[in-house]
Amino acid sequence: xxxxxxxxxxxTYGAMFGVMIPIWAVASRKLNKSLKAKQAPxxxxxxxxxxxxxxxxxxxxxxxxxxxTGATLIAxxxxxxxxxxxxxxxxxxxxxxxxxxxxxxxxxxxxxxxxIGAFAGYGIYRLIAGHSSPLSRRRWIAGAVAAYVSxxxxxxxTAIQLGIQPLIAKTADGKxxxxxxxxxxxxxxxAFEHLLIFGLVEATVTALVIKYFQKNDPAxxxxxxxxxxx
Amino acid sequence: xxxxxxxxxxxxxxxxxxxxxxxxxLGLIIPALFGAGGAWGEWGLEEIEKxxxxxxxxxxxxxxxxxxxxPNYTVPGQSRGIVGESLGYIMTAVIGVxxxxxxxxxxxxILSQKNRK
Numbered sequence: 399x400x401x402x403x404x405x406x407x408x409x410t411y412g413a414m415f416g417v418m419i420p421i422w423a424v425a426s427r428k429l430n431k432s433l434k435a436k437q438a439p440x441x442x443x444x445x446x447x448x449x450x451x452x453x454x455x456x457x458x459x460x461x462x463x464x465x466x467t468g469a470t471l472i473a474x475x476x477x478x479x480x481x482x483x484x485x486x487x488x489x490x491x492x493x494x495x496x497x498x499x500x501x502x503x504x505x506x507x508x509x510x511x512x513x514i515g516a517f518a519g520y521g522i523y524r525l526i527a528g529h530s531s532p533l534s535r536r537r538w539i540a541g542a543v544a545a546y547v548s549x550x551x552x553x554x555x556t557a558i559q560l561g562i563q564p565l566i567a568k569t570a571d572g573k574x575x576x577x578x579x580x581x582x583x584x585x586x587x588x589a590f591e592h593l594l595i596f597g598l599v600e601a602t603v604t605a606l607v608i609k610y611f612q613k614n615d616p617a618x619x620x621x622x623x624x625x626x627x628x
Numbered sequence: 629x630x631x632x633x634x635x636x637x638x639x640x641x642x643x644x645x646x647x648x649x650x651x652x653x654l655g656l657i658i659p660a661l662f663g664a665g666g667a668w669g670e671w672g673l674e675e676i677e678k679x680x681x682x683x684x685x686x687x688x689x690x691x692x693x694x695x696x697x698x699p700n701y702t703v704p705g706q707s708r709g710i711v712g713e714s715l716g717y718i719m720t721a722v723i724g725v726x727x728x729x730x731x732x733x734x735x736x737x738i739l740s741q742k743n744r745k
Contacts, residue, residue: 399667400667400670401669401670402670402671402691403690403691403692403693403694404673404684404686404687404688404689404690404691404693405669405687407686426739429736429739429740430739430740430742431742431743432743433736433739433740433743434740434743435737435740435741435743437736437740438733438736438737438740439638439733440638441732441733441735441736442729442730442732442733442736443638443641443642443645443729444732445728445729445731445732446645446725446728446729446732447645447648448728449724449725449728450645450648450649450652450721450724450725451648453652453655453701453717453720453721453724454648454652454654454655455655455656455658455659455664455667456655456658456659457658457659457661457662457664458664458668460668461662461663461664461665462664462665462666462667462668463659463664463665463666463667464667464668465655480736483732483735483736483739484732487728487731487732487735488728488732490731491724491727491728491731492724493694493696494694494696495696495697495698495720495723495724495727496696496698496699496700496701496720496724497694497695497696497698497699497700498670498700498701500693500694501693501694502690502693556669560669567686569684569685573682573684573685574684575684575685575686575687576684576686576687576690577669577684577687578676578680578684579669579680584669587668587669588668588669591668614640615637615640618637
């Protein structure tokens, strides 16, 4: 889901930066108000976890691979704003050091993976978890569903951004300037892979980690508003 | 009391991160068993050319905007084969975790400056 440089034209990646820059700004303001110094290690842990979990590539159909992102999981523990920042940092390191993703597509990748994963995921989690006890089964089920649905939204948005490229920019001889695959290819392929495989992986990871905390450190799931990062 | 408990939680979680680093080569080995490469839609220029028969003009120009020091989670001079590649992968995991956690920690410290307590 990390769109590399060259796949999106300037209109698309510019628009995605246009959406993402205000989100980062608001996230910084929110955290500036509520994040406590002693919570910094959790943000670091979240970012490290997101970076690492994305290294666990899982084979899919057609000799391709994918992975979980951890964005929803991190939002469950440290709140969605902190999760956006943590996952954005992981995505930044991935392209800066390892060329996974891109400079021009950084805004798009952060929107698709960090923002959607954190906010769609957190919203669904809260909706299903409701006022249930932090120790209830409903909590990890909520996490699993939230992770599954949000990853699929991320995948769909990525597929749309890739798929509209042939419509937006063509060379004089009618060939696509950037990503050459039409929506009729990108959407079904991405949807198929994420609905059947990667969504389930993301859901499993999220559920397992929530269950781990329920068993060992339930206080981490205690505050419904996500450790005061509201 | 509360403070002590917090420390043990973060320490436990860092140990968890350490374990993930050590088993990270699974993310390399398992796809290799299936002959799987990278993610769909994240191909390099040669692969794109193989897939559609040409390299889109705009893509050619922008694709190398950024030269990353350790492309594709490999370290320079790592040996071929499963052991060498796994060691290289673990090294990139260590580097990536340190830089990611370090940067996130720094950002969090700066943002939380007002709320020292």
